[in-house]
Amino acid sequence: MSSLLTVRGLAVAVGGRTVVRGLDLELGAGERLAILGRNGAGKTTLLHTLAGLREPAAGRIDLCGADLAQTPPRLVAQLRGVLLQQQVDAFPASVLETALIGRHPWLKRWAWESAADARIARAALAAVDLAGFAARDVQTLSGGERQRLAIATLLTQQPRLALLDEPLSHLDLNHQIAALQLLSRTAEETGTALVMVMHDPGLAARYCDRALLVHGDGRVESGSAAAMLTAERLSALYQHPLRMVETDGQRCFLPL
């Protein structure tokens, strides 16, 4: 199995503070990695670094076997997609148009979106339960609807590696599960690798194979979800005592 994302000796600094030091990581097709940590621990900064949106302080990142820093941006955008933490729309645009921007890296300079591109976008909208919303103005969407649209845009991009910053934010309970099931199904069927910043260790245990704990002082721990997501480690990570409860083979974590 060839590695989609290879990280060697990565250090990430923000505002002169090193938040991640000596990170080694290898992610193959279809693998799902959860990133957990306290607010301000550097999860988003790490995700942006992995996406090539900011420079690492040290170390090297390979995307699909090639140095990320040397890969042209358009090619990078064909390989990896990013779900940003916030979606801000300064101008009106339709929902379908917004999903279609995911096709941008695949279109030649003078090309217009084809019927096939529109089919991909419509399928993605249907997958996030926005099938009837194609003509709606994005500025009229609710927070949760806008978040699902952002997920649809990412699916329309069809990247081999998807980096998602809090994919569940603004989503109600049923859409949280639906989104995680959709992403997991995409990983299984298309071999897309997932890296997700998450806040619920229970959902991370259920929907991810691996976990990366970011402590914020430079220390990181990574391993299988089963090994990483324990009451002891998570209590240390969040600096708040947690208890693990197992029901029907699923882990839940209760803050005490």
Added chain:
Amino acid sequence: MPSRRRALLLLAALAALALASLVAALLAGSYAVAPGEVWAALTGTGQDTAGAVVSGLRLPRALAAFACGGLLALAGALMQVLLRNPLADPYVLGISGGAAVGALLAMLAGLALALINLFAFAGAFAAMLLVFGLARGDGSWTQTRLLLTGVIVAAGCSAVVALILSVAPEHQLRSMLFWLMGDLSHAGTPWPALLVLALGLAAALPLSRDLNLLARGDLIARTLGVRVRGLRGAVYVLASLLTAVAVTTAGSVGFVGLVVPHLVRLAVGNDQRVLLPAAALAGGSLLVIADTLARTLVAPQQLPVGVLTALLGVPVFLYLLSRQTKGSAT
């Protein structure tokens, strides 16, 4: 999703409107000219006064108006994307302020028209370099920083303009005010402005899909493979140069650069591939119509065209805006 076919139809309709506005500009005026005489003058077979009026006076002025309107609307559309602010206009970053300082200084010194234009362009260029240099600063290039720098430079320029107006001798005040409000009666040859408009469109169109993403935010554009830093620099320089050429030709005609892109956006959506050429055509047409009215309404007296563009555009804009609100409410 705007299809290419629909976009071409729309642009063809706007091109027809532009042509109609130019024809109307050639026909209208205090000296009556028949349509046949216009045709004769354009094809070069006409002689006498009618031919001289049409090809010597009205045609250059109409073309200059078209070029200026197109330049301002295109520059406005680019600035709105660059600053991610639908209320931005070509003047918001101080370009017209710099040009006004240059032009008014030249007028104060009693220089010839060509030199006034040269000073105006130099002033615009100086303002552009100043804002560019200051806004880059630490290399962060954020929209807020750019906007704030531009607004401050513009405020400084208008203070200097007020100073010049207050010390200028009485007989120069009228021409200074006309320059500030925008006026095409001293436009001169239209060809340089038309050429710049064509080149500007040719430079902007290949970037238009990248601009669609830039309008949605720097970060999202970068995640989808746009080289944002280079693109923003290029758009800033392009929009500034277009504005500088426009104000050099006709003074600071207001309103066109703010409202035409907005108006076109309400009509065709925010796809820059359609919006940029459509804004250029619509802006050109609007200024031709406004200038024709400006020189015929109270002839032989001439009105400053900038006043007319505002008087024409405001009601249209308000109508479209109210229609839009009703549409999205249902």
